[in-house]
Amino acid sequence: MKYVDEYRDGAAAKRVAEAISREAASGRTYHFMEFCGGHTHAISRYGILDLLPGNVEMIHGPGCPVCVLPVGQIDSAIRLARNPDVTLCTYADLMRVPASGRSSLMKAKAAGADIRMVYSTLDAIRIAEAEPERQVVFFAIGFETTTPPTALAIKAAAAKGLRNLSVFCNHVLTPAAIAAILADEGAGGVKLEGFVGPAHVSTVIGTKPYEPFAEPFAETYAKPVVISGFEPLDVMQSILMLVRQVNEGRAEVENQYIRAVTRVGNEIAQAQVADVFERRDTFEWRGLGEIPASALKIRDAYAVFDAERRFAMDYVPAPDNPACDCGDILRGVKKPVDCKLFGSACTPESPMGSCMVSSEGACAAHWTYGRFRDGQRKSA
């Protein structure tokens, strides 16, 4: 497949790996966070850790929307889906996320709730058009990548006068989460020398929003950021670019994914999002807690399409399973194997925590591709 296969070339990966080993042989250690679950998945799936020297450590970040959605929001969606008038449309990743009382959307569906998995907001529109007697609610989650399609669906519903479609908006913002990770580092959290920055989020927002993180106005903020594609060679090259920045004492935003990302991003998408959404004052993230201005809500102009208002939804916070370490894993302070539930009580077939659900969750990626590698990899 064009633009995929050539970025998975094993021989080229070996050469990049040799360059990383050579240039990282400086006696120091390098801790880089890959923000995105997509990178976590690629690093695990293609065995990139095996190609890195022991002093280059990759730390999984919170960039997995399924993982960071707090239990309380899943509970809200389940309550909504139990309304007999409601058809809840959701991306498939959310179906198995554990909710309170050992429930999940999957279990609610099995118990009779009308919950349907969709590939696109376009499908939710089709369902709303085909079944005008149903109250169709789209359960919207995701970072900046996934937000423009939701904005377009709301505008399409407005244009078509589709009054039986609404959106339960849980869209979150990447820069706010990076800022929270850096604030956590300042408060004794995981120490980082740089970030592998988002691929597809950045197609939308561009590389400009990351520039404050590379600025030296506060000690914890002067971090190298390399925006990286999701293919294994992209990730390897980005790691090399980060090693070089650290070695040269630079902290800059560099763009490895130049074939799809520009500095300004997709301005049409940004305008659509700005038209439909505005920032919430605060939003709860699993693992990171309340983060100010870190999520979006639907503007008053589109209030009739806001499920929270249409169904007078109340947010009730709910605790995570106390034995689950997802919170610490999402902040990078623990690894999946540090959790006592990993691989015993918690597996992708019956997840206890959200990081074991999505294929890009740190625990699911490690379970699927990395668990036999533990103990084989030499440490620094």
Add this chain to the structure above:
Amino acid sequence: MCLAIPARIVERLADDMAKVDLDGVQKEVSLALTPDAGVGDYVILHVGYALSVIDPAEAAKTLALFHEIGELGEAAR
């Protein structure tokens, strides 16, 4: 969740829609976010919407860089 794949536009349809080819599988997607994309262009496809158009020249530059890294390695030996 943010996973997206390169898809080739084979036909433009009404209402900013297009038919794309994904390694032999054809699918109808929205070009509302990339209205300038044309037949033959590769787009980054995410949940039924094209988010950006792949720049072939920049893609070639990245590939060239992978080889350059290798050559530098050989030269250093």
